[in-house]
Structures are given as structure tokens and as C-alpha cells.
Amino acid sequence: MSALTGEAAVRRALERVLTSGADSADALLVEDDSVEARMRGDEIDFVKQARERTLGMRAFVRGPRGLRSAITSTSDLAPEAIDALAGETVALARATAEDAAAGLPEDGFARDLPDLELLDSEDRRVSVEARLEDARRAEAAARASDPRIVNSEGSQVESAFSRVTYANSAGFLAGYEAASHALFCEPVAEQNGAMQRDWWLTAGRRLAGLEDPAAVGRRAAELAVRRLGARRVPTAEVPVIFEPRTARSLLGHLAACVNGGAVYRQSSFLGDRLGEIVASERLTVVDDGRRPGGLGSRPFDGEGQPTRRTQVLERGRLSSWLLDTYSARKLGLRSTGNALRGPGGAPTPGPSNLWIEPGDASAEQILAETERGLLVTELIGMGFDPVSGDYSRGAAGLWIEDGRIVHAVEEITIAGHLGEMLAAIDRVGNDLAWFGPIAAPTLRVARMTVAGE
Amino acid sequence: MSDRTGSDRPLAFFRDRFGLDERNLASTLGTALERRVDAADLFFEHTTRDQVALEEGIVKQGDRHVEQGVGVRVQAGERQGYAHSDEITVESLRVAAATARAISARAGSAEPVAVRGTLAPCHDLYPVEHAPTDAPVERKVDLLGEMDAFARSLDPRVRQVMASVVSEHRHVLVVASDGTLAGDVRPLVRLNVQVIVADASGRRREIGYQGLGGRYELERLLEPERWRPLVAEAVRVATLNLEAEPCPAGTLDVVLGPGWPGILLHEAIGHGLEGDFNRKKTSAFSGRLGQRVAAQGVTVVDDGTLPERRGSLNVDDEGTPTRRNVLIENGVLVGYMQDRLNARLTGVPPTGNGRRESYAHLPLPRMTNTFMLAGRDEPTEILRSVKRGIYAVSFGGGQVDITSGKFVFTASEAYRIEDGRVGAPLKRATLIGNGPDVLLRVSRIGHDLRLDDGVGTCGKDGQLVPVGVGLPTLRIDGLTVGGTEG
Numbered sequence: 001m002s003a004l005t006g007e008a009a010v011r012r013a014l015e016r017v018l019t020s021g022a023d024s025a026d027a028l029l030v031e032d033d034s035v036e037a038r039m040r041g042d043e044i045d046f047v048k049q050a051r052e053r054t055l056g057m058r059a060f061v062r063g064p065r066g067l068r069s070a071i072t073s074t075s076d077l078a079p080e081a082i083d084a085l086a087g088e089t090v091a092l093a094r095a096t097a098e099d100a101a102a103g104l105p106e107d108g109f110a111r112d113l114p115d116l117e118l119l120d121s122e123d124r125r126v127s128v129e130a131r132l133e134d135a136r137r138a139e140a141a142a143r144a145s146d147p148r149i150v151n152s153e154g155s156q157v158e159s160a161f162s163r164v165t166y167a168n169s170a171g172f173l174a175g176y177e178a179a180s181h182a183l184f185c186e187p188v189a190e191q192n193g194a195m196q197r198d199w200w201l202t203a204g205r206r207l208a209g210l211e212d213p214a215a216v217g218r219r220a221a222e223l224a225v226r227r228l229g230a231r232r233v234p235t236a237e238v239p240v241i242f243e244p245r246t247a248r249s250l251l252g253h254l255a256a257c258v259n260g261g262a263v264y265r266q267s268s269f270l271g272d273r274l275g276e277i278v279a280s281e282r283l284t285v286v287d288d289g290r291r292p293g294g295l296g297s298r299p300f301d302g303e304g305q306p307t308r309r310t311q312v313l314e315r316g317r318l319s320s321w322l323l324d325t326y327s328a329r330k331l332g333l334r335s336t337g338n339a340l341r342g343p344g345g346a347p348t349p350g351p352s353n354l355w356i357e358p359g360d361a362s363a364e365q366i367l368a369e370t371e372r373g374l375l376v377t378e379l380i381g382m383g384f385d386p387v388s389g390d391y392s393r394g395a396a397g398l399w400i401e402d403g404r405i406v407h408a409v410e411e412i413t414i415a416g417h418l419g420e421m422l423a424a425i426d427r428v429g430n431d432l433a434w435f436g437p438i439a440a441p442t443l444r445v446a447r448m449t450v451a452g453e
Numbered sequence: 454m455s456d457r458t459g460s461d462r463p464l465a466f467f468r469d470r471f472g473l474d475e476r477n478l479a480s481t482l483g484t485a486l487e488r489r490v491d492a493a494d495l496f497f498e499h500t501t502r503d504q505v506a507l508e509e510g511i512v513k514q515g516d517r518h519v520e521q522g523v524g525v526r527v528q529a530g531e532r533q534g535y536a537h538s539d540e541i542t543v544e545s546l547r548v549a550a551a552t553a554r555a556i557s558a559r560a561g562s563a564e565p566v567a568v569r570g571t572l573a574p575c576h577d578l579y580p581v582e583h584a585p586t587d588a589p590v591e592r593k594v595d596l597l598g599e600m601d602a603f604a605r606s607l608d609p610r611v612r613q614v615m616a617s618v619v620s621e622h623r624h625v626l627v628v629a630s631d632g633t634l635a636g637d638v639r640p641l642v643r644l645n646v647q648v649i650v651a652d653a654s655g656r657r658r659e660i661g662y663q664g665l666g667g668r669y670e671l672e673r674l675l676e677p678e679r680w681r682p683l684v685a686e687a688v689r690v691a692t693l694n695l696e697a698e699p700c701p702a703g704t705l706d707v708v709l710g711p712g713w714p715g716i717l718l719h720e721a722i723g724h725g726l727e728g729d730f731n732r733k734k735t736s737a738f739s740g741r742l743g744q745r746v747a748a749q750g751v752t753v754v755d756d757g758t759l760p761e762r763r764g765s766l767n768v769d770d771e772g773t774p775t776r777r778n779v780l781i782e783n784g785v786l787v788g789y790m791q792d793r794l795n796a797r798l799t800g801v802p803p804t805g806n807g808r809r810e811s812y813a814h815l816p817l818p819r820m821t822n823t824f825m826l827a828g829r830d831e832p833t834e835i836l837r838s839v840k841r842g843i844y845a846v847s848f849g850g851g852q853v854d855i856t857s858g859k860f861v862f863t864a865s866e867a868y869r870i871e872d873g874r875v876g877a878p879l880k881r882a883t884l885i886g887n888g889p890d891v892l893l894r895v896s897r898i899g900h901d902l903r904l905d906d907g908v909g910t911c912g913k914d915g916q917l918v919p920v921g922v923g924l925p926t927l928r929i930d931g932l933t934v935g936g937t938e939g
Contacts, residue, residue: 003540040733046533046815049552052522053539074519075539081519088517095590097511128555153735153856188735188856195735197856230857232933235703265508266612266658267649344518381861382850383883383935387649387660392700392883392935394852394861411859413883413935415702451702451885451935 003077005031005053007175010167012079013057016086018169022059022093023067024104026168028302029055030343034160035128039135041143045154047128053077056343059089066100068093073344101329108335109172110300110307117293118178120206124161131157134183134213141217142187148228149221151188153197158182159207164298172304180295181207185216189224196230196408198223198377201435205293223377226398230408232452233399239373239426240414240448241366241400244433246376247440251285251356253418255438256386258312258320260327260338260349269389269419270318278318279422282359285313287322289337289352296353296437302341307352310336316423324349355439359428363442366427368403374450375400376414389418395450412452421445461572463636466624467497471541478628481525481543484550486630488557490529491797493550494629496770497523497541498812501586506617507597515590522812525549528794529557537813572636575774576767578760579668581640585620588671593618596675600684604648607688610695612658613649616684618642620671627772635772641763641919642666643908644674646684650691661691662865664908669761683906690847690866693878700867700882700936706842707884707932708835708870712903713847715922718753719823719911720851720860721888722746726780726788727806727913728795728818730855737858737889738786746786747892750828753781755790757805757821763907764822764921771807771816778804780823781892792818810916817913824923828898832926835897837873843882843934844868844875858888861935883935891929899926 004012006029013027031053038045056073070092074085138155158181165175182203189196200220202211242250262268270278289307291297301307303325311319321331324339324347340350367375376397383392392415398405429442467473478495485493504516523546524537534556536549597616604614621641628634643666651658663686665679674680709717722738730736738746747753757775759765766775771793780788791799792807795818808819836844844867851862863883869876904923911920 040531043530044532044556046535047556048535048537048815050537050813051539052537052813069513070515070517072517072519075521076519085517085519092515092517092590095512095594096505096515097513097594099511099513102513151733151735153733195737195856197735197854227857265615265649266651267660269658345516346514378854380852380854380859381863381883381885382852383861383863383881385660385881387658388694388880390881392863392881392937394859394883394885394935396854396857396859410857411885411887411933413702413861413885413933415700415883415935415937417937449702449935449937451933453704453933 004079006165009055009077009082010165012082013055013086014167014169016083017057017059017089020087020090021061022090023062024060024169025058026104027055027057028341028343029053029165031163032160034158035131036158037128037132037135038154038156039132039139040152040154041139042136044132054343055082057086057089059093060103061090061093063098066098067102068096068098069102070096071346101326104168104170105303105305105325105335109170109304110174113174113176113299114290116290116297116299118176118205118297120208123179123207126159126207131159137213138183138185138217141214142185142221145218145221146225148189148191148225149187150190153186153188155185155217166304168304174300176299179205181210183210183213183216185220187221187224189228191228196224196227198227203295203435205295209293227396227408230396230410232411233409233450234453235451237447237449239370239444239446241370241373241375241442241444243363243375243377243442244431244440245435246379247443248435248438249379250443251354251440252438253384255351255354258322260321260323260331262386263321264327264330267387269387273318276318277316278419279313279316280425281316282425282428283313283316283422284357285354286357287312287338287351287354291353294353294437296351301337302339302347305335305337305339307337322349322351351438353437355432356428356441358430358432358441360430361427363429363431366429366442366444367400370400370403370444373400374409375405384418391416391418391421412450414448414450416448421448462638463624463626464572467626477543481546481550482628482630484547485525485527485554488554490527490554490557492528492630494526494627494771495523496812497626498623500621500623502621503586504617504619505590505593505597507601508615510601512594512597520811523549524812525553526815527553527556531798532556533794533815535815572634575635576758578758578765578767579640581670583670584622585640585642585671586622588620592675596680600646600680603681604684604688607685608650608692610650610692611648611688612651615647617645618674625770629772633772635768637767640668642669642671642674644680644683646687648687648691650695652695657695659691659694661687661694663687664906666907667761667763668765693866697878697880699938700879701934701938702936703934704931705934706839707929708839708842708844709924709927710846711899711901711924711926713905713922714845715824715905715924716848716851716862718825718924719820719920719922720853720862721886721891722753723820723823724853724855725858725888726790728789728791728799731789732795732799736855741786744786745784746889747781747784748895749784750898751781751784751892751895752826754779754826755820755823759822762822762904762921763909763919766821769805769807770809773803773805773807775805775821790818790820792816808918810918814916817916819913819918820911820920822921824902824904825925827900827902827925830897830899832899832901835899835926835928836870836875838897838928839870839873842870843879844870853888859885860888861885885933885935894930895927896930897928901925
């Protein structure tokens with residue numbers, strides 16, 4: 001028999017998990033069509049086209065002390081394959097322990113499904129050739145903008161269209177469509193035999209909302225050239241400025257520490273600080289799953305709960321965790337509609353669109369007010385530990401003397417403790433920039449250890 | 454499935470399951486080649502993956518995932534066209550082949566492609582009697598429960614234990630226009646344990662992590678003499694970190710312990726020696742073959758043929774048999790790692806390093822098991838030789854900027870060295886260096902080469918593949934250490 005699609009696949013999985021002996025269940029289908037392509041110089045590097053569908057199902061089996069559960073997924077959507085996996089899901093659930101916090105949400109399922117501007121239907125007509133032309137223009141602009149741009153890792157475009165269908169045994173069945181488009185340009189600059197790369201990215205739900213490809217190429221080239229002549233600096237304690245591209249990584253670390261899963265597992269250094277001041281009063285952090293056109297927007301979360309706006313930090317005060325149903329039950333709270341879920345995994349709490357509210361200083365002003373310090377343009381390595389809050393990462397950037405950039409810096413590290421860093425933020429820029437679902441403006445941390453020579 | 458590793462097993466698997474035969478494979482390749490192209494190939498995959506995880510003393514959930522699909526690739530010069538589908542049918546193959554060939558505008562003549570009826574012979578590095586995904590879930594549940602109880606019995610400061618057992622069974626089949634027909638059946642298992650400890654105040658918390666795995670039967674992980682030391686080690690590292698002092702910042706001499714610190718080789722030089730960056734001339738190592746890139750005595754190899762190792766493969770994901778490739782010989786750069794595309798474009802043979810995360814990804818040149826051969830120095834003597842420095846025994850993760858050559862990695866267990874003596878444990882320190890010169894700073898090489906425990910995963914272009922690393926005790930002079938203490 002041929003493969004099922006859409007609601008038919010989800011209904012079949014749900015029905016078969018229940019008839020196999022589950023007391024409650026849910027099913028999630030994600031259908032993706034995508035194209036990805038890269039130009040290097042004026043040559044095509046690759047063109048990739050794909051159609052992918054993955055069906056996930058979850059079974060709950062009641063016991064005296066709670067529910068047992070299992071989750072399975074498959075890309076084989078033939079009815080007989082779905083039926084067989086449904087049986088295995090229930091068998092697997094029976095082998096696990098009873099858990100009093102497990103189970104579907106009792107109520108509060110999304111009723112309204114607002115149009116969040118996740119798709120422009122015109123964009124479905126876009127051809128691979130048109131997207132390749134965008135990449136070609138970015139690549140050409142990068143290479144033409146400076147003689148020191150001699151090479152590149154290429155300019156890459158992506159367009160993906162997806163359809164999400166979710167149903168559970170509490171009677172919820174809904175779906176939505178979304179698209180995402182991106183253009184990423186990564187040129188290589190060379191001077192005196194040393195090479196430096198950098199990148200610029202534009203991404204969004206609508207092609208019309210993307211930056212002009214030539215502007216992306218020029219911006220990426222400027223950034224790569226700016227890194228030429230980089231050198232180390234002596235070890236020092238100085239103010240450190242994070243531009244939006246790197247500031248968003250700090251917000252990502254904070255997101256990991258306000259994640260309900262980390263909190264109930266006692267693996268967040270912020271775990272017992274709800275309601276307390278944990279950061280500079282200049283910091284207000286918002287999560288909003290219904291931001292129109294947002295790359296993290298969706299009308300309902302991975303458990304059918306309506307997405308919403310949640311204030312995470314309010315002028316430095318920790319005002320909410322990000323919760324799914326399970327972590328909320330563990331903590332005696334209610335879900336914040338932040339269940340993230342792919343078809344191949346269980347729901348876990350996570351950010352939707354998460355950002356730091358912009359301040360009023362421009363990036364230029366913040367730089368001018370910094371007598372001596374570091375502007376971080378790139379961070380590498382995995383040197384953040386949410387359990388202790390210790391932070392230590394490899395960095396590259398620009399050295400500041402007398403409020404002006406004097407040279408590029410590389411092969412250094414910056415280190416501190418995330419809690420102390422958040423408390424020491426003394427400037428917040430007005431330049432909030434969206435490269436993905438997590439976004440931040442320019443931030444300045446008053447003092448950090450920069451390790452070099 | 455309890456069949457032995459008959460060499461035609463992958464072929465029979467796809468033939469029985471999806472009705473593929475030599476004729477429709479040949480005709481798909483023919484469709485892909487209907488334009489002027491250099492090569493075409495098909496990659497079939499069927500993967501089953503299980504995970505059972507414990508937290509808060511109970512196994513709350515079991516997972517099982519099945520992934521299947523096919524990728525069709527066409528190459529014309531430097532161009533690659535790729536289409537993949539999770540449906541493995543003759544019709545979906547035809548559509549994918551027509552999509553992939555669109556990168557070549559010029560029409561050519563469709564030569565019939567000969568596809569052999571049997572698989573090319575290759576290594577048999579990880580034969581298993583039983584697929585690890587067929588092991589009864591109850592055994593895994595019991596194992597995790599015992600691990601939890603054992604961890605808590607070791608130290609009252611243990612607050613949380615998270616443990617998981619992951620098993621995977623993957624069938625792959627590669628058919629290429631040069632007549633290649635190759636397949637592989639790849640078991641992979643892994644046991645993980647994470648322990649969170651807190652001091653008496655409950656304010657200071659630290660984590661300890663250990664893992665173990667490889668391409669072998671799941672049964673082996675169930676043996677107490679294998680999992681008990683693993684759990685004990687996670688508890689030891691977590692409690693040690695409760696006592697750790699702030700790490701110094703600045704340039705220091707560093708001694709790396711044997712085994713997992715081989716991640717240094719992977720990040721600092723391994724990625725820079727992958728064929729794609731060197732063809733594009735965007736690596737800090739481009740054009741440096743024959744030059745000295747490491748101190749005398751330093752020999753680094755990438756070897757995909759080690760039995761049962763996590764990074765090993767019988768054939769790579771393009772059907773090329775894996776082999777032992779010497780990258781640096783006695784300090785001199787002698788080889789890069791290649792997939793078929795980059796080998797063809799640079800006029801060298803492929804080295805068995807063409808790997809992909811799944812059928813949904815294009816192959817890239819990737820590492821397998823990367824390690825430095827043993828030297829002659831006594832490890833205790835190496836430590837004694839350092840006046841002031843750091844002894845880094847284990848690491849979390851690392852990353853490299855291939856173009857500038859700068860790399861970092863973060864220690865999860867490290868100690869101060871003062872006057873040749875190992876002193877207090879230090880908080881997580883990030884080490885940063887310059888790939889092209891870090892191995893020139895090697896001043897001592899221990900005789901104690903060790904491979905890691907089988908937990909490495911490497912990411913490149915968003916694709917994750919299992920890898921291995923290895924290192925003898927090593928002294929490196931003058932690395933930047935990113936602590937907080939001036």
C-alpha cells in the first residue's frame with residue numbers, strides 16, 4: 001500500500017496506538033520540502049532538493065502510580081509500517097517505569113490558530129534558478145567589494161516549506177504550514193599570507209523580507225576584511241562588548257538555564273533563583289511564540305498548547321521559566337506553551353522567539369564610551385556549563401583603545417561566570433538583530449578576563 | 454535479525470525490503486547520467502535507533518526511531534546535484550535522479566551502466582551475532598537502574614544521575630556509475646552517565662560525565678566490569694570539580710593526558726587536512742604538503758580500520774574501503790583525507806574518508822579514528838619536566854576555525870602543575886591555539902598511546918558522524934589558557 005500523508009497518517013497512528021492498548025496517545029507528522037544550493041565564485045557548488053516526512057507517535061499506559069510512556073518515529077509511512085510501529089510503541093511503553101508527572105496536558109489546548117505570517121504562498125513558486133541567482137549576486141558582490149577578498153567558502157541559499165500536523169487522544173487535531181528562507185555568505189580575505197573568513201546571514205519566513213543579496217555579500221566581505229592583521233593581546237581585565245551576532249549566544253546560554261528541564265533536574269545554576277534579581281536591571285528578556293513572521297513562531301506548541309508571550313527577565317528579575325507540561329508538573333507550575341518537539345523526540349521545553357529588549361544606545365555610542373576593551377565578533381568552543389554557570393570560550397574580535405577600533409584580535413579567550421556577566425551588563429544597544437529565533441542587541445559586560453599573551 | 458555478516462547481506466536487505474534489483478539500479482544511474490556528467494551514485498540507508506534513558510531513579514521513557522531513504526548524486530566538474538527521498542521505490546528513484554542531474558545543462562549520451570550482482574569484498578571490522586537494537590529493552594532498563602543505585606552508593610553528595618543506553622543498527626548500500634557496488638551493516642552502541650553533585654550548602658553544583666561505546670554487541674555494555682568503572686569515574690570527576698579552583702589565565706605549558714585529549718589533533722589539525730578545504734584553498738594547511746608542521750617524532754594517522762571502534766567503517770559512505778592514512782610523518786605533512794569528489798578534482802586517490810550523516814546529506818571528507826603514535830618518554834617524567842603549567846586529563850568539546858587555523862577545547866578535568874608536581878584541580882579551562890604551529894610546540898611524547906572510550910561525535914556543515922581520537926601523554930609549550938585568575 002502506498003504511503004499516507006497529512007491527517008490520514010496522524011489519525012491512523014493515533015488510532016492504532018490506542019487499539020494496541022495505550023490509555024492515551026499523540027501523533028505528530030512533519031512534512032518538509034526543501035531546496036538548498038551553494039555558489040562558489042561564479043560556479044555552482046551543489047544543489048540539493050529533498051522531500052522528507054517523519055511521523056512520531058507517543059503511547060501512555062496507565063499503572064497504579066502513574067503513566068508509562070514511549071516515543072517512536074518512522075519515515076516509512078506505509079499503513080502496515082505505521083501499524084507495526086504502533087504496536088511496538090505500546091510494548092516499549094510497558095517496559096518503562098510509571099511516572100506521576102507523565103501524560104498529555106489535561107486541558108488548555110489551543111483554540112485559535114492565528115495567522116502568524118509564517119508563509120507567503122507566492123514563494124512556493126520560487127525556482128532553484130532564482131535562489132541560485134541570489135547566491136550568485138551575494139558571491140559576486142563580496143568578491144567585487146575589496147581586492148583582499150580572494151576566495152570564499154561560498155554563498156548558500158535555503159528555502160524550506162513544512163507542514164506540521166498534530167493530534168492527541170484528548171481530541172485535539174490541528175496543523176499549520178510554515179516556510180523559512182535564508183542566504184548565508186562566507187568570504188575569505190587574505191593579506192600577507194594570512195587568511196580570515198567571516199559571514200553575514202539573512203533569514204526569514206518570506207523571501208520578500210530578506211536583505212538584498214548584494215548587500216549581504218558586501219557586509220560579509222567588510223567583516224572578513226576587518227579581521228585581517230589579527231593578533232593576540234596581553235592578558236587583561238577589560239570591558240567586553242558583544243555585537244548582536246555574538247550577544248545572542250549569551251542569551252542562548254541563559255535560555256539553557258531557565259529551561260524547565262534543567263531546573264527540575266537541578267542542573268541549572270539559576271535553579272533556585274526564581275523571583276530574584278539575577279541580572280543587570282538593563283536586561284529584559286521576552287519569549288513570544290506568536291511574533292508575526294518570527295522564525296520561532298508557531299500557533300501551538302509540541303503538545304497542542306497555545307503559544308504566548310512570557311517575560312523571562314523583567315529588568316533583571318527572573319520572572320518565569322520556559323516550561324512544557326512535564327517540567328511544569330515537576331515544578332508545580334503550568335506550561336508556558338514552550339514544548340519544542342520534532343517528530344523523532346519527546347517534547348522538551350525550549351525558547352520560541354526569545355530576545356533581549358533593545359536599549360537606547362547605538363553600537364557606535366557604546367564603542368565610543370569604551371576607553372579600552374574588546375569587541376567580540378566570533379566565539380568558538382563549548383566552554384559554558386549551565387550547572388555551575390562557568391564560562392570560558394575562544395574568541396576573535398577587535399581591540400578598542402580610546403573608544404576606537406585599533407586592530408583585529410585572535411587566539412584569545414574570554415572567561416567569567418554567566419551570572420556575574422549578566423549582572424555586569426552596563427550597556428544595551430538599540431540594534432536588536434534577528435539571525436534566527438534567538439536575538440539580542442549589542443551588549444557590554446563591564447569587566448571580563450581576556451586571556452592572551 | 455541474527456544473520457552472520459555474509460558479504461551480500463546489505464544488498465539482500467535492500468532487495469528483499471524494497472524490491473530493488475540490479476536492473477532498476479542500473480536504470481536509475483542511467484537516468485542520472487543522461488546529461489554530460491562525471492559520476493553518479495545512489496546511497497540507500499535503513500537505520501533503527503533505540504534509546505532508553507534514566508533520570509530521578511527511573512526509566513521514564515523508551516525511544517525507537519526508524520529512518521530510511523535514498524540519496525541520488527550527480528557530479529559534473531565541481532558541481533554536485535543531490536536529491537533525496539524517504540520513499541525507496543523505483544518511481545521515487547527516477548524522480549530523484551532526474552532532479553539531481555539538473556545541475557548539468559548540457560545533454561550527453563546515456564551510456565548503459567553496468568551494476569554487478571554481488572558486493573565488492575571489504576573489511577569485516579565489527580561482525581555481530583545480534584543487532585544491538587534487538588536486545589530486550591528490559592535488560593537495558595535493569596542496567597540503568599543498577600547504574601543509578603551504584604552511583605548513589607559511592608558518594609552522598611550525588612544529587613542526580615542521568616544515564617542512557619543508545620543502540621543503532623544501520624544498513625547502507627552504495628551503487629555508483631564506475632561500477633562500485635558496496636554495502637555495510639553497522640552496529641553502534643553507547644552508554645552514557647552524567648552525575649550532578651552538590652556541596653553541603655547545596656549552592657555549589659558540579660557535573661561529571663562519562664561514556665563508553667563502539668561497534669559491538671550491546672551485551673558487552675551490560676557487564677559490570679565495564680559499566681562500574683564508568684559510573685565511578687563520573688562520580689569522581691563531579692566531586693573533584695566541587696574542590697576545583699579558578700583557572701589561571703595566560704600563556705602556560707600544558708601536559709595533555711593520554712586518550713580523549715586527542716581531540717586536540719582532531720580540532721587543531723585534523724579538520725585542516727580534509728580534502729575539501731584544501732581543494733578550495735581555504736585551510737590554514739592548504740599547499741603545505743611536504744612541509745614541517747610538527748615537531749620531530751610526531752606522527753599522526755587517521756585509521757578507519759580499527760576493529761570495533763566508534764570511528765571505524767568497513768567502507769565509507771561512497772563505497773570506498775577504509776584504510777590507515779598517515780597525515781603527519783615524523784613532523785612532516787604527508788597526506789590529506791579525501792572523498793571521491795575532492796580526490797577526483799585534485800588528482801589523487803580517495804582515502805576512504807567520504808562520510809555523511811545520513812541519506813539526507815552530501816558526503817564530505819571526514820575523519821575516522823585520528824591519533825598520534827606513541828613516543829618514548831615516561832609520562833611521570835613529562836609531568837616532572839614542567840615548572841609551571843596545567844595538566845589536562847579530560848575534555849568537553851572543541852571547535853576550529855579552519856581558515857585562520859585557530860582552535861579551542863575545554864578541559865573537564867585539569868590540575869595545576871607547580872615545580873613538576875601535580876597540584877589542585879582547576880575549574881573548566883578553555884585552551885586556545887593556532888593549528889599550524891601547535892604541534893611544532895610539542896616537546897615530549899609519552900609511550901602511553903591510548904584511544905578514547907568511544908564517545909566522540911564530530912560536526913561539520915551541520916552533519917554529525919561518530920569518530921574516535923587517541924593520544925599519548927604530550928607536553929606542549931606555551932598554549933593560551935582561558936581562566937579568570939590573572
